[in-house]
Amino acid sequence: MNTYIxxxxxxxxALFLAFxxxxxxxxxxxxxLALFFGAVVYKKKFPLQTQKLSSLYADNIKQVGLIAALLxxxxxxxxxxxxxxxxxxxxxxxxxxxxxxxxxxxxxxxxICLGYAAFEAVGAYTVGLLTLKLGVSFWIALPLxxxxxxxxxxxxxxxxxxxxxxxxxLVTIAFGLIVQELILNTExxxxxxxxxxxxxxxxxxxxxxxxxxxxxxxxxxxxANFYYLCLxxxxxxxxxxxxxxxxxxxxxxxxxxxxxxxxxxxxxNLTSYKLYxxxxxxxxxxxxxxxxxxxxxxxxxxxxxxxxxxxxxxxIILGGLDSIPGALLxxxxxxxxxxxxxxxxxxxxxxxxxxxxxxxxxxxxxxxxFKRRIFKAFPREAG
Amino acid sequence: xxxxSVKDLTINFGGVTAVSKVSFSLAAGEMLGIIGPNxxxxxxxxxxxxxIYQPSAGTIAxxxxxxxxxxxxxxxxxxxxxxxQNGRLFWNLNVVENIIMGLEETRTASIxxxxxxxxxxxxxxxQAITKAMDIMGIFxxxxxxxxxxxxxxxxxxxxxxxxxxRAIASRPKVLLLDEPSAGMDSLETERLxxxxxxxxKSIPDLSIIVVEHDMGFIKGLVDKVMVLNYGESIAYGxxxxxxxxxxxxxxxxxQEDGR
Ligand SMILES: Nc1ncnc2c1ncn2[C@@H]1O[C@H](COP(=O)(O)OP(=O)(O)O)[C@@H](O)[C@H]1O
Ligand SMILES: [Mg+2]
Numbered sequence: 015m016n017t018y019i020x021x022x023x024x025x026x027x028a029l030f031l032a033f034x035x036x037x038x039x040x041x042x043x044x045x046x047l048a049l050f051f052g053a054v055v056y057k058k059k060f061p062l063q064t065q066k067l068s069s070l071y072a073d074n075i076k077q078v079g080l081i082a083a084l085l086x087x088x089x090x091x092x093x094x095x096x097x098x099x100x101x102x103x104x105x106x107x108x109x110x111x112x113x114x115x116x117x118x119x120x121x122x123x124x125x126i127c128l129g130y131a132a133f134e135a136v137g138a139y140t141v142g143l144l145t146l147k148l149g150v151s152f153w154i155a156l157p158l159x160x161x162x163x164x165x166x167x168x169x170x171x172x173x174x175x176x177x178x179x180x181x182x183x184l185v186t187i188a189f190g191l192i193v194q195e196l197i198l199n200t201e202x203x204x205x206x207x208x209x210x211x212x213x214x215x216x217x218x219x220x221x222x223x224x225x226x227x228x229x230x231x232x233x234x235x236x237x238a239n240f241y242y243l244c245l246x247x248x249x250x251x252x253x254x255x256x257x258x259x260x261x262x263x264x265x266x267x268x269x270x271x272x273x274x275x276x277x278x279x280x281x282x283n284l285t286s287y288k289l290y291x292x293x294x295x296x297x298x299x300x301x302x303x304x305x306x307x308x309x310x311x312x313x314x315x316x317x318x319x320x321x322x323x324x325x326x327x328x329x330i331i332l333g334g335l336d337s338i339p340g341a342l343l344x345x346x347x348x349x350x351x352x353x354x355x356x357x358x359x360x361x362x363x364x365x366x367x368x369x370x371x372x373x374x375x376x377x378x379x380x381x382x383x384f385k386r387r388i389f390k391a392f393p394r395e396a397g
Numbered sequence: 398x399x400x401x402s403v404k405d406l407t408i409n410f411g412g413v414t415a416v417s418k419v420s421f422s423l424a425a426g427e428m429l430g431i432i433g434p435n436x437x438x439x440x441x442x443x444x445x446x447x448x449i450y451q452p453s454a455g456t457i458a459x460x461x462x463x464x465x466x467x468x469x470x471x472x473x474x475x476x477x478x479x480x481x482q483n484g485r486l487f488w489n490l491n492v493v494e495n496i497i498m499g500l501e502e503t504r505t506a507s508i509x510x511x512x513x514x515x516x517x518x519x520x521x522x523x524q525a526i527t528k529a530m531d532i533m534g535i536f537x538x539x540x541x542x543x544x545x546x547x548x549x550x551x552x553x554x555x556x557x558x559x560x561x562x563r564a565i566a567s568r569p570k571v572l573l574l575d576e577p578s579a580g581m582d583s584l585e586t587e588r589l590x591x592x593x594x595x596x597x598k599s600i601p602d603l604s605i606i607v608v609e610h611d612m613g614f615i616k617g618l619v620d621k622v623m624v625l626n627y628g629e630s631i632a633y634g635x636x637x638x639x640x641x642x643x644x645x646x647x648x649x650x651x652q653e654d655g656r
Binding site: 254257258261262264268269272273275276277278281283284290387389390392 | 447492493502
């Protein structure tokens, strides 16, 4: 284990926890500005160290992830099972699952999607209907929620195959709206505007995740159970998408993003590859939806509107397109910040819009730009 | 039997016939030069051969089997690879990755293998990198020394070299080169000519069609030449055959060299 990685991650975690504690909006702004300028100044003053640290992280990405996951295990204890913060972080984790999922198609494959919330809806209704109406176990329904979203991904993929750029954006917006309308109009099954109520909580070995987590020495809100469940799914999603991103498939999708005509002239079947991208991305949106339904126990079409799609895409733009760490950071940042400014609740969507505009104008590469290539040449002697 | 035989190949865009009844054939290992003034249909002919455009009439046969009308990816997989006049590298991928995009492994690797069989995936990736580096070796250390560079950061001439490497990575039967020397000065052009001779030598069975604007470039390189003018083939033969052709002189050689 590398001590620098451990130490730096501990510092980041401590800064994050400190951030959570601060309540006053002005103090929050001050804190964020201090962090931001601190980082900028550090980068300017110690470019070599910054470079070293970033390549240390990049070279030991598995270790970085493992330490981060271990640190994450402590979170419910540190907030002492506080339901408010667990709820906020659980939503942040669901957003993060969606962000890494969307990043695969939009970041890696360059296929813009402004209807990603539809996949979460499909996943949520799959779990909701299967567990509530058919009594299927959550543990079977959850993978099915991913599979169902996959299917919808392919359905969206088919009309989207022929269009590019702005037109693709429009098709995906329409898709998001259509799914929402579909749910509204199949009232006998989905409950329409009323949604689905009393979706059962998952039960594992007789233990109901919807009950208080009692550990003897302490007890925590049921949300702590879901925290660990969501965290497990986030880790799974990140690992799978990391592997796919760094495979031949990931390379091909990257090349497709660069030049759709050239990849065809290099033997790629554009249709299949676009469908792979749609289906894989959709799968993770579906998983997030399945978790959402089981955690909240209540779902309605308005939970999966266009604004959610915009929120998720602003997360990956802020973090840096085609960057998995960026997607994670963007998701957490944009899920947690608004909690600090709840007095300005009405400006939330404005805030997301502003983030997108500012990023596109001043920070095209996002907070954690993707610099690492998939394949590297073997070292050779010069000459 | 001829490797590639093209008969009466024609394409119309609205009222314009960009390629008109072009016929030629190519044996394994043969090199054909296509020359003609700007707008004479050279690139369009390549777009037809590589499946980007579907011909209005005529046939293309590879090893006797008709391939006209097939999509670009199928044609590539059958063994016809091309470069582009303006260079179409994957600009944000590095040099190795650009070449790997031409390798067979990229299209045959299993998606599930990438998740569930990491050792196998890793071995396949190592193999791909090795192959890519071997291919770069054709140009000595020129590309090898920049193997991890992002394509858009390469000097101009090396971009063209990289495009050639990417195209031959798939071990094609036919290689189509669209104005490989475009934008190069005379020194670079001469070097590229030597490079192409190297490619030819290292893969003796490879048939090459090279489109050139500049007659001088192909003179020492090709076995046969075809001259296009307004989409029609006005001369076809060895260099000596066409040099005396009056039509060619009028259409092309007499003209100022401008693009
Ligand atoms: N997609 C197209 N639509 C309409 N006209 C085209 C198209 N592609 C090529 N052409 C026409 O075909 C002719 C030949 O062009 P091109 O093959 O690019 O010439 P060259 O490569 O010999 O300079 C030009 O007149 C061009 O305008
Ligand atoms: Mg041309």
